[in-house]
Amino acid sequence: MADDWEKGGFGLYIHWPFCEAKCPYCDFNSHVVRQIDQHAWCKAYLAELRRAAAETPGRVLRSVFFGGGTPSLMDPETVAEIIAEIRRLWPVANDLEITLEANPGSVEATRFAAYRQGGVNRISMGIQALNDTDLRRLGRLHTASEAMAAFDIARATFERVSFDLIYARQGQSLAAWEAELQQALTLAVDHLSLYQLTIEQGTAFGDRYRAGKLRDLPDEDLGADLYTLTQEICDAAGMPAYEVSNHARDGAQSRHNLIYWRYGDYIGIGPGAHGRLTLDGQRWATETYSNPKKWLDNVPLRQAEKPRNPLSPQDQASEYLLMGLRLKEGVSLSRYENLAGSPLNRAGLDDLADLGMITRSGDIITVSNQGFMILNAVISRLLDS
């Protein structure tokens, strides 16, 4: 019998942990340092790739994703060397997707051609907002016109371009977001990630929020209205959501992220990167040390990764549900049952179907538009015993 992960595929994530400045809303593993020894980092990534490849020989790689941090701060040579090494270490799919996250600043844009040269074929730009006031509030270093210019270069350089916007910002009205989104859609090539601003603990926004200083955030109702509006506008523009916050033209979905949501296997390399790996029939959760220095020092000792945790059948089933239900395509009940060792709870399914939150069609359950807005509650109801 084939391993479960093969239903989701196999990908590789590379985390670059540095940024020029930390954004106040971001809770990712990112650090600001004065100097980066690109050569040392390149060597470390290559060593880690070899360590990972030794465990997964012969697996066909579908996607590579450079995330961060700000991977567009990497030397293009480093990126090229890593990609070349990957191609040596694994067989790759014909349509291997290689994505790099980039800041839409003028300096980064000058490196786009070199990244393309090195093998990157998809770029994901953190534009976040299309007006300077909101960009400053979000702590972004670029301006809207800089972003437009960088975007034009990206479009001319890469086959596939995506960008991110953050909405449900402080004081944002439905009308203002509608105008901004319409403008974004005139730019968008084939893929768009639209995230509602989330206040995370341990961020500057989180601290300000706790101190009661983050005013005019949309309440639950406005948040729901903004989400609904977003779906309507994107549907009409031919960019429907294929995931809670991700929109694409047909066939232009992020193959890399689909591996996560379809609960495939993925290797995580670089500080603080997570992975899921099935070895000899057991799925493991992997995680590396998130402190960049510690990670770098541990790589030569082959101890960049923390001790691994095996995932129990129920853990795997829960993760499958929690990732998979984010997709419009839904999840398979039989796959869930295979993972969990027991079927998904019947009463929960019936209740949610009665409430119009999910639809069941044969083996597949999908979440309705209404259900997507309260997906956390839908998932916990399904996992209630």
Place this chain on the structure above:
Amino acid sequence: MTPLSHIRNFSIVAHIDHGKSTLADRLIQSTNTVADRDMKEQMLDSMDIERERGITIKAQTVRINYTAANGEDYVLNLIDTPGHVDFAYEVSRSMRAVEGSLLVVDSTQGVEAQTLANVYHAIDADHEIVPVLNKIDLPASDCDRVAEQIEDVIGIDASGAIRVSAKTGEGIIETLESIVQNLPAPKGERDAPLKAMLVDSWYDSYLGVIVLVRIMDGVLKKGERIRMLSNNSTHHVDRIGVFRPAMTVIDELGPGEIGFLTASIKQVRDTRVGDTITHEKKGTEDALPGFKPSQPVVFCGLFPVDSAEFEELRDSIEKLALNDASFSYEMETSAALGFGFRCGFLGLLHLEVIRDRIEREYDIELITTAPSVIYHIHMKDGTMMELHNPADMPDLTLVDHLEEPRIKATILVPDDYLGDVLKLCQDRRGIQLDLTYAGSRAMVVYDLPLNEVVFDFYDRLKSVTKGYASFDYAMIGYRQDQLVKMSILVNDEPVDALSTMVHRDRAEQRGRAMVEKLKDLIPRHMFKIPIQAAIGGKVIARETLSAMRKDVTAKCYGGDATRKRKLLDKQKAGKKKMRQFGKVDIPQEAFISALKMDG
């Protein structure tokens, strides 16, 4: 045996925080009753909960040997009484066991209502009272003003009040001397038949029930057979002793002495506070006055949050009841909450102490339902039944009328807050009985329905007076009123645990307040939930909790799977603290919080 002339028995009357326990500690320490290395703070308060809250629930005694300035050796017996209004009867019995009291007043604060209530117990018991002004080490101390207030309010001479700092030890010797000089020696006949008062009792897992006694007449010896006058039960005394404060076994207790006995008694229930103990043979038939079995006045349901813990709950309640005769319980079934117990308490503090002990000592999480008082239901056929639980309200067509218990409440409050206090009392259906001034403080006396007080009256009082008011009450009997049972329906299903008795005129207001509160307390669900208050079939208030609209994680990628899964597991654990009613989850705290009134 100590001659009567060299015994002094006394109690300490004080408001919480006025330093009673610290003073007692100091008296024990300065007479070397306890070696310094064995001394711990608040020697006499043994239970954790008592220590934490600074309250005493059980009467405790300590025997102090003191060599006075005149060179004579005295035995001083201190009875530390519970200070809280819930235990008024116990206090009155302890007071009858001693001849005098130290009235301890915080010289930075002044007399409080609770002090007043207890000092009246002391005066009732014909005590000689020695005023002690404590905390004179604090800059805010104002002894002259407080002494004047004691004279004004209580009407005793405070000119000779002893000025003490229990903290620094200043004035402690003067206090001991004053006890010897000013308090009367006990009276009693050594040759008369044994007559002893049962002051308090508690359960000890090694010795069985320990009975605290004050010998009035006669002599009690180890090995004798005794009889309780209230029920004529007889017991063989296997141990006699005194507290120093550790238990010390002695051979006999004579008139005027205070000590303990054990007699292989299994249950505290068999030993009633205020009862008279005598010898089985040649005993007295003359009972001490004032004995009455204690009666719970506040009832509520205790249910395990996890219904699988019912047996553990039963076990813990039975164990606690062994040591607390004033706490009653019977099994209760609630449609909403499953199996639990309807429990009776002396008051709200008593309720909280028991609930905390079950949660803490037995590790059982509880749902506490709305506290209720005992209503008298007069049926049309002329019979009367007691209603302990609104859910048991009989068919209204059979009911002639209802009566509710009333109390006399005494409140002392700085006059700045008088208006707020009067408004609160009026809002709670009070009838003003008296209003007098003592200096800049007003003393307000109100006749109030107990059910309006039982729940959050004291909290509200503290809040509207910024903590400056003090409060005490006594039961004054039953009175007829227009009372109705109000039910609460959540998602069209009645939740019996939320039923309450209310006055007809207040029903709508209370109902509205409750449904509004519940709307905030119940989390949003995937569907909208009507919350209604109803009397009989008539809905008197309604709110709708709207459906949740947005609860979704914006970003969830490969690095988030572990964290999100763990969060889900945590939420699952949190859900265990809710109870499901039909399709609605109601949080555990909602049952009590819904009743709290803000205005």
